[in-house]
Amino acid sequence: MKRASNNLIHRFNNQFSVLVTAIDAMSANLENKEYLKEVLEEIQSKKNEFQITLDEIKRLIEEKQDAN
C-alpha cells in the first residue's frame, strides 16, 4: 500500500513538473504560434495519462478517508 502510494506520488510529481516546465517554455515562446500549437497538442495527447493519475490519487484519498 505504502509502495503503491510512493509510486503514485513520484508519477504525479513527474507529470506535474513536466507540465509546469512546459508552461514556462510556452511563456518564453508566446510569439511562436507553431511552437505553442505543438506543445498544446502534446499536452492534449498526455491528457489521459494525467487523468489516470488524478483518478488514482482521488481513489487513494477516498480509501484513506474510509479507513479513518
Place this chain on the structure above:
Amino acid sequence: MKCIIVEDENLPRLTLRGLLKDVETTEAKTLAQARALILNEKFDLAFLDLDLDKKLAGLELTKIAKERGLYSIIVTGHSDEKIVERAYQLGCQDYLTKPITQKSLDLVLKRFNAFDSETRIQSLIETNYITTHAATLNELNIIKKIGLTDKPVLIKGPSGTGKRIVAHIIRDALKILKDKFIEINCAQFSDNLLESELFGHKKGSFTGATEDKLGLLAKADNGIIFLDEIHALSKSAQQKLMKAIEEKEFYPVGSTKIVKSNFRVICATCEDLLDMVATKKFRADFYARMSGLQIQLYGLSERKEDIIPIINFYLDKFARRISITKEAKDLLIGLDWKNNVRDIETLVEYWQIHGNGIITEKQIPEQFRNQVSNKTTSNVTKQNIRLAQELGLKDYLDLVKSQIIESVIEASDGNRNEAARRLKISKQLLSHYQNKPSSKEIFQTNHGGLYETRLQ
C-alpha cells in the same frame, strides 16, 4: 552555439527546445539516432536524458560526447549521487535535475559559456603562439581571464618575441572586430603628431589641419587601442592619455567639444618601464594606470626548446621542403637569436634563396654564428677563455684576483690599507693574492715556455 537535445519523451524534449529558444538545436529520440548525430555532426553542447531507451543509456552517450569534445549535460529525474559521480567520471560536465526551470537552464548555459571561452582562448593561444616554455605558457594563460576586467594590459618582452601577436590573441579572445582594433606605434610619431593621431584635431587647430580629424581613441570606441612601443610616448602625451583612460573621454587637439569613447588599452614595450620610472623618463602614475594586467614574454635565449618548432613553422610556410641536420639543429639551438623570431624569419628566408634541400652547419651564416661568440665574449674575452683553459680555472682566477689587487694598490698610491678597503677585503687576503705567482710564472710552470699576457 549548436546543441543536441537527446530525450525520448516528446513533451520534455519540446519544453527544452522552447527554453533554449536562442540556441540552434537538433533533437534525437533514440540512443541510435543520438549516437549517429553526435558522431557525424558538429555540436557544442549536448543535453542527454539519462534514461533513454533503456536505464542509464545516457551514460553511454556521455562517453561518445566526451570523445567528440562536446560539453555534455545529463538531464534526469534521478538524484542518486553515485549516478552523478559516474556521469562525471565518464566525462559529462554538468547535471540538470528534472523539473528543468529557465533559471536552472540559464545557470548551465552560463557555466558552458565560461568553459567554452577558456577552451576557445586556449586554442587561440596554441594556434598563434608557438611555445612549450612553462613560464611563457603561464603568462599567456593570463589572457583567459582578461575578459573578467577592463583594465589596461601591458605586454613586455624583448624585440621579436611576439608582443603584437599576443595583442591580436587578446583581440580575438575578447571577440573584438578587426576594424575596432586600432594599432599605433608610438615611436613613429613626433609628440604633436601623436597627440593629433590619438585624440584627433579640429580644423585650423595647427598649420596643416585643413579639416576635422577623428582620433584613434574615438575610432577604438567599443574596441581596443594597441599602443606599441609605449616607452616612446612623451610625458605630456602620457598625462593626456592617462586622463582619457580614466575618464573614457577627451578633447581633440584645438577643440572644446568633449569626445566620449569606450576603448580598452593594450600597451607593449621592449624597455624596462620600471627603470624608466626610476630615472624619471616615464610617469609613475601613468605606469601604475596602464600596467594593471601584465604579460611578460621571453627571448629565445631563455626558450631554447621553442627554437626548432619556430624554425619549422616558418619553413612550412614555403613550398620548398628543407630539412636540417642534427648538427645544424644543435648549432641553431646554441645561437643567441638577439632579435628573436625576426632572426629566425631572416634565416629561413636566406635558406629559401641560398640553401639547398638539406641545411648543415655551413648553411648558417656568420652573422648568426657571431652572436654566439658575442655573447660569450661580452664580459670575458676569447683570450680570457683560452688562458683559463690553459692554466686551469683556479689558477686563472687567482691570477685575475692578483692583477686586480696590483692595479688597485697602484691606484691607491701604493697604500695597501686603502686598496684593501676599496676592494672590501682584509689586508691579509690582499697580501695572500699579492704573493701568488704571476701569469708568466704559472705558464712557465705548466708549459715550460715563456708566455706573457695582460688580462683583458
